[in-house]
Amino acid sequence: MGEMSLDNLSxxxxxxxxxxxxxxxxxxxxxxxxxxxxxxxxxxxxxRLLDFKxxxxxxxxxxxxxxxxxxxxxxxxxxxxxxxxxxxxARHLVDKLMGTGAKPxxxxxxxxxxxxxxxxxxxxxxxYLNSLSMMTNLKLVPSVPYVAIDMAAAILSVPAIQFxxxxxxxxxxxxxxxxELKLSGYFIxxxxxxxxxxxxxxxxxxxxxx
Amino acid sequence: MSQIIKVGMADLNxxxxxxxxxxxxxxxxxxxxxxxxxxxxGGLAHIMLPDSTEIKNNSNIPKFADTGIEELIKQIVAKGxxxxxxxxxxxxxxxxxxxxxxNNAMRVGDRNVQATLKKLKEMNIPVLAQDTGDSYGRTVxxxxxxxxxxxxxxxxxxxxx
Numbered sequence: 431m432g433e434m435s436l437d438n439l440s441x442x443x444x445x446x447x448x449x450x451x452x453x454x455x456x457x458x459x460x461x462x463x464x465x466x467x468x469x470x471x472x473x474x475x476x477x478r479l480l481d482f483k484x485x486x487x488x489x490x491x492x493x494x495x496x497x498x499x500x501x502x503x504x505x506x507x508x509x510x511x512x513x514x515x516x517x518x519x520a521r522h523l524v525d526k527l528m529g530t531g532a533k534p535x536x537x538x539x540x541x542x543x544x545x546x547x548x549x550x551x552x553x554x555x556x557x558y559l560n561s562l563s564m565m566t567n568l569k570l571v572p573s574v575p576y577v578a579i580d581m582a583a584a585i586l587s588v589p590a591i592q593f594x595x596x597x598x599x600x601x602x603x604x605x606x607x608x609x610e611l612k613l614s615g616y617f618i619x620x621x622x623x624x625x626x627x628x629x630x631x632x633x634x635x636x637x638x639x640x
Numbered sequence: 641m642s643q644i645i646k647v648g649m650a651d652l653n654x655x656x657x658x659x660x661x662x663x664x665x666x667x668x669x670x671x672x673x674x675x676x677x678x679x680x681x682g683g684l685a686h687i688m689l690p691d692s693t694e695i696k697n698n699s700n701i702p703k704f705a706d707t708g709i710e711e712l713i714k715q716i717v718a719k720g721x722x723x724x725x726x727x728x729x730x731x732x733x734x735x736x737x738x739x740x741x742x743n744n745a746m747r748v749g750d751r752n753v754q755a756t757l758k759k760l761k762e763m764n765i766p767v768l769a770q771d772t773g774d775s776y777g778r779t780v781x782x783x784x785x786x787x788x789x790x791x792x793x794x795x796x797x798x799x800x801x
Contacts, residue, residue, distance in 0.1 A: 482688070482703075483648035492664035493779060495794060500737050538795075576737040580794055583649065583665025584777020587688070588736050590649060591668055591748050594688045598650070598700050 446633060448477040451603035453565065454558040455617060459607060461557035465550070466526040466609070473606040475617075479599050485586050488602065489514070489616065492583035499551025500576045500588065503559065505569035507625035511555045512589050512618040517579060519613040523550050526609075539579065548575040558617060566632040589618045644781065647671075650703040652685035654715045657785035666732035666778045668749035670705065670756050673782035673789050674712060674728045674765065676721035682784030685712040689748065690755030705755035713763060726765050729789040729801060730756055731780050733772040749773065769801035 455475045463470040478488075486492030497520035503509045515523075518535045524546045525532050539547060552575045563570045578585050586600075593600045603617040642658035649669060655661035657680035663671050666686065675682030685708045689695065692704035701707045717723050733753035753772045760767055771778065771791050781790040789801050 482650040485649055486664055498736070578736045578775070580667070580736065581665035581777040581779065584667030584734070585736055587649065587665070587667030587669045587777075591688050594650065594703055595695055597697055598703070 451475050451477050454561045455605040457557040457561040458554045461553050468609050471608040476604040478602045486583040489582045494582045496582045498578045498585035502573040505571040509620045509625050513551050513555050514616040551575045592620050647684050647686050650688050652702040652712050654683035656681050660783045662781040664779045667736045670732040670752045671780045672730050675784040676725045679721050680784045681719050681721040683712050683716045684782050690751045709759045728765050728767050729769045731771045
């Protein structure tokens with residue numbers, strides 16, 4: 431059996447990961463709609479395997495200010511999950527959740543709003559993990575959420591470094607949500623390499639030799 | 641006409657005055673700027689991980705502090721800089737999330753800084769200034785002309801080290 435790496439993932443495995451991303455993001459959208467109490471539509475998620483060099487140019491530029499919500503995952507798989515969205519999108523969701531009415535897009539988040547943002551991330555990633563857990567029968571236990579608001583590339587350095595221990599690419603799932611606004615959200619699921627094997631084999635893709 | 645050369649994540653490049661060289665949004669990664677003050681030849685590396693010997697899949701040279709710095713120096717010297725005159729400035733190595741954890745992967749910013757300082761010391765390259773640690777991202781621009789290392793962060797005044 432060859433050393434597994436994401437860099438030479440076959441199209442078959444890529445399709446499976448894509449489908450997991452699809453279903454996970456679908457459930458996350460439902461959770462989001464329930465949370466903010468409006469109908470939310472979702473585009474078909476795009477799954478991308480990116481070179482590190484190109485990471486910065488994703489999401490509208492390396493210096494675009496994003497909100498990143500990060501949770502560690504334990505249980506049958508060790509890893510982490512991150513949900514990223516633009517600061518303006520984060521502002522929009524927080525205002526909706528708090529029912530305070532729209533504030534200026536560039537207004538900083540106060541302490542209560544930061545907690546609300548953590549909760550947004552918690553619910554979205556939680557429903558994503560739930561669907562993954564149901565499909566694979568693996569136990570996935572997330573930590574409390576951590577938030578950072580900073581340049582896209584700086585936030586992405588955290589998952590990129592974790593991917594960097596396994597290979598030279600990063601796997602990103604991009605989803606667009608629509609309520610009144612179009613919001614782009616990105617999921618990054620980071621199991622360790624054993625985790626990928628467990629996920630794929632639990633879906634009946636047994637003898638992995640990628 | 642001078643230009644600004646861009647360096648991506650896990651990437652490096654060299655730069656000759658009057659050009660500048662930049663990397664955007666350093667988080668836990670470290671940016672290492674090196675120059676020869678006489679020939680004004682320099683370069684910038686954007687490393688992600690401390691040690692290539694800890695990782696099996698380690699063929700990507702600019703990804704690691706140890707191999708990345710070696711390669712950067714090699715390229716700068718090949719361009720005509722004097723090996724003995726080289727000096728360095730470094731930035732980055734933040735901990736982006738306030739994770740209360742002993743988990744090594746989360747402390748990687750700090751480990752990147754330590755590995756970078758260690759490698760530069762081993763190679764006898766003095767570190768003239770550093771802006772590292774803390775919990776925010778940094779964009780850096782380096783000018784081999786005067787050695788200015790400009791650092792920008794969200795919601796903070798620009799500074800030059």
